[in-house]
Amino acid sequence: MKKIIIIVIILLIIIIGGIVIYMTNNDNKLKKLGYNDKEIKEISRLSSNEIDIILNNDYTDKLIDIVTNGNYQDKNLKDYLAYANNHKKANINDVINIVNKGLTDYKYSPLLGDLITQKYFIQENLERYLKYGGKNAEKVISEVNSNLDYPYYENVKEADTSKDNLIIVNKYYNLTSDYEPSDLVTLTSTYSFGTNNKMRKEAADAFMEMADAAKLDNIIIRNASAYRSYTYQETLYNNYVQRDGKESADTYSARAGYSEHQTGLATDINEVSEAFENTDAFRWLNDNADKYGFILRYPKNKENLTGYKYEPWHYRYVGKDIAKTIKDENITYEEYYAYYIDHK
Numbered sequence: 348m349k350k351i352i353i354i355v356i357i358l359l360i361i362i363i364g365g366i367v368i369y370m371t372n373n374d375n376k377l378k379k380l381g382y383n384d385k386e387i388k389e390i391s392r393l394s395s396n397e398i399d400i401i402l403n404n405d406y407t408d409k410l411i412d413i414v415t416n417g418n419y420q421d422k423n424l425k426d427y428l429a430y431a432n433n434h435k436k437a438n439i440n441d442v443i444n445i446v447n448k449g450l451t452d453y454k455y456s457p458l459l460g461d462l463i464t465q466k467y468f469i470q471e472n473l474e475r476y477l478k479y480g481g482k483n484a485e486k487v488i489s490e491v492n493s494n495l496d497y498p499y500y501e502n503v504k505e506a507d508t509s510k511d512n513l514i515i516v517n518k519y520y521n522l523t524s525d526y527e528p529s530d531l532v533t534l535t536s537t538y539s540f541g542t543n544n545k546m547r548k549e550a551a552d553a554f555m556e557m558a559d560a561a562k563l564d565n566i567i568i569r570n571a572s573a574y575r576s577y578t579y580q581e582t583l584y585n586n587y588v589q590r591d592g593k594e595s596a597d598t599y600s601a602r603a604g605y606s607e608h609q610t611g612l613a614t615d616i617n618e619v620s621e622a623f624e625n626t627d628a629f630r631w632l633n634d635n636a637d638k639y640g641f642i643l644r645y646p647k648n649k650e651n652l653t654g655y656k657y658e659p660w661h662y663r664y665v666g667k668d669i670a671k672t673i674k675d676e677n678i679t680y681e682e683y684y685a686y687y688i689d690h691k
């Protein structure tokens with residue numbers, strides 16, 4: 348019995364002694380690397396794995412900021428240290444975010460750090476953001492997501508008609524000359540005037556529901572121009588070019604194939620005039636259009652993103668949920684499409 352107790356005590360001494368030697372050994376090594384007592388105390392809280400990594404790296408004055416950062420992930424410690432050491436100007440939040448996103452191949456810049464924390468950041472657009480450049484990351488992302496790093500009518504892709512109600516048509520996505528929606532229906536004179544009175548079925552139903560609801564508030568809403576064929580748009584645009592010149596016409600009229608009206612999902616309401624903004628009908632639409640799935644497609648102060656001047660009369664059907672998101676987040680359809688549809 349005595350023997351066993353002695354053996355246990357000896358074993359305990361060996362184990363404790365071993366731990367003490369191991370710990371003081373680490374402490375000494377850390378001290379040699381340049382860490383002070385306060386830092387060593389903080390480091391000693393880490394796992395032996397993490398401590399090994401620290402011991403195998405040069406001293407960094409940013410270490411404690413790294414391991415105490417809210418987004419710190421222990422599996423990335425090695426990469427944080429390497430990136431911080433290679434990019435001394437990078438602040439720690441940026442280092443953590445860049446490594447967490449696996450972007451260590453990118454050279455540090457404050458823009459890179461800002462870009463990756465933005466809501467509408469799309470990783471596969473990163474090269475384009477950086478090339479586009481600028482100081483305001485939010486602006487860079489809005490503009491590049493809207494394809495503004497390319498001139499209008501260049502780098503054009505065919506619009507994806509399989510997206511149905513969510514199709515985008517603008518100065519970067521066009522429709523072929525033979526595209527005509529298969530489910531166009533005609534709005535009656537209660538809901539429309541003029542000859543461009545067709546919309547796709549779901550959009551037409553939503554439009555009539557909206558007009559009926561407006562009527563209950565003594566507001567008259569009627570379509571002035573909805574579906575327009577490729578050839579119709581071609582004539583329209585050419586007439587504008589003859590009258591005002593191409594440069595001017597491009598700010599307010601779409602070239603054939605580039606008009607949202609060819610989708611059968613757009614409607615110009617009541618009067619095609621900026622004065623429409625000052626009507627009760629406009630104010631009603633501003634408050635209610637999203638409830639019926641419509642968005643103001645070419646808003647004020649977003650002209651560069653949409654490629655069109657402010658058009659208070661032009662509404663686009665996208666469905667209720669998406670219309671609400673676009674309104675709540677105060678973004679254009681270009682921004683919505685890039686972030687929520689094209690890259691998800």
Ligand SMILES: [Zn+2]
Pocket residue numbers: 608613614615661662
């Ligand atoms: Zn329009």
